[in-house]
Amino acid sequence: MKLTVNNSIQWFLKANEKMQENKEYLTLLDKKIGDSDHGINMARGFQEVANKLPTQDYASVSDVLKDVAMTLMSKVGGAAGPLYGTIFLKMSTAVKGTDPVDYQTFTNGLEEGLVGVKQRGKADVGEKTLVDVWAPVVDFFKQGVDFQADQLVETAENAMDNTKDIQASKGRAAYFKEKSIGHIDPGSTSSFYIFEALAEVIREGE
Amino acid sequence: MADVGIVLISHSPKIAAGIKDIIRQVITEVPIETAGGTDENEIGTNIDKILNAMEAADTGKGVLLFYDIGSAKMNAEMAIEMSEKENSMLIDAPLVEGSYVAAVEAGMGKSLQEVHDAVIKSFSKR
Ligand SMILES: Nc1ncnc2c1ncn2[C@@H]1O[C@H](COP(=O)(O)OP(=O)(O)O)[C@@H](O)[C@H]1O
Ligand SMILES: [Mg+2]
Numbered sequence: 001m002k003l004t005v006n007n008s009i010q011w012f013l014k015a016n017e018k019m020q021e022n023k024e025y026l027t028l029l030d031k032k033i034g035d036s037d038h039g040i041n042m043a044r045g046f047q048e049v050a051n052k053l054p055t056q057d058y059a060s061v062s063d064v065l066k067d068v069a070m071t072l073m074s075k076v077g078g079a080a081g082p083l084y085g086t087i088f089l090k091m092s093t094a095v096k097g098t099d100p101v102d103y104q105t106f107t108n109g110l111e112e113g114l115v116g117v118k119q120r121g122k123a124d125v126g127e128k129t130l131v132d133v134w135a136p137v138v139d140f141f142k143q144g145v146d147f148q149a150d151q152l153v154e155t156a157e158n159a160m161d162n163t164k165d166i167q168a169s170k171g172r173a174a175y176f177k178e179k180s181i182g183h184i185d186p187g188s189t190s191s192f193y194i195f196e197a198l199a200e201v202i203r204e205g206e
Numbered sequence: 207m208a209d210v211g212i213v214l215i216s217h218s219p220k221i222a223a224g225i226k227d228i229i230r231q232v233i234t235e236v237p238i239e240t241a242g243g244t245d246e247n248e249i250g251t252n253i254d255k256i257l258n259a260m261e262a263a264d265t266g267k268g269v270l271l272f273y274d275i276g277s278a279k280m281n282a283e284m285a286i287e288m289s290e291k292e293n294s295m296l297i298d299a300p301l302v303e304g305s306y307v308a309a310v311e312a313g314m315g316k317s318l319q320e321v322h323d324a325v326i327k328s329f330s331k332r
Contacts, residue, residue: 035249037249037250041250073253073284074245074252074253074254075245077244077245077248077250077251077252077277078250078251078276078277079276079277079280080277081253081277081281082253082277082280082281082283082284083280085253085284086284120280120283120284121280171276172275172276
């Protein structure tokens, strides 16, 4: 399978549905180790994305990703805005010129997104942030040769669950020190929804 | 002659506006712009607000950006990259006292780097 403009739009429309459905849950997670706004932030940002994408005429997946990045950056608010904005902007640059986007190019895009977000947040693996979901997912893509929906969901879900036992050392959760242990990271959860949405697009494309 | 401009980035629009009030009581000429809260003036920071504030505060000598907690710094860094302004600097200093010191220094006609260094110096001594 290759990712088309339409696939990429579907990806974000599905991701938006998940952000809306889980708005309260994401906010609840952020209440435990943050400032109770992650669900509100993500629901607001992705709603804007979902409103915009179907009304535009995109020439490439790269253009879709760029618009997603710009919209999230200005509408999400909170740390998640610049973080997700950076991810999709880097992905957009990485896949530019290849359309539809093949597996290798997409993998490279994900990796560039990960590198970018690590730089932006000055975060590494094991700090209880969304990096802890993106890093294993990038590894999973690099090991594979083609899109794999079920294993993608499994990888992202395990990674999200694993953030529970980590003590946060980045972002607002870091203020909670050892009290942050025992709670799943909200940003890792919204990242899981993004990959779950991608898996649905992959299944439909097969 | 133009002065270095100052951008105040805070999660709260009230904090940003309040600091500006404090400075304006003493320094009236130096460009000071606020970027407080989200685009709906809720608690948070917004990259477009920062970009607009940078644009308005830059009268030719560059801008110094002060920020508060969490995402404020990331949004500020992102805004600097996106604006492609060579003459903008983020400063890691107390928002209230730091921007006050910066305004006084900027009012003396100092360069961006000089203002930046003066602020850093005034807090390293304490
Ligand atoms: N420095 C960072 N690097 C990477 N991810 C981060 C960083 N800071 C926060 N995050 C992610 O962002 C999420 C919080 O997002 P959100 O609640 O929207 O922003 P805020 O922390 O500003 O309230 C966290 O759960 C974490 O996954
Ligand atoms: Mg939060």
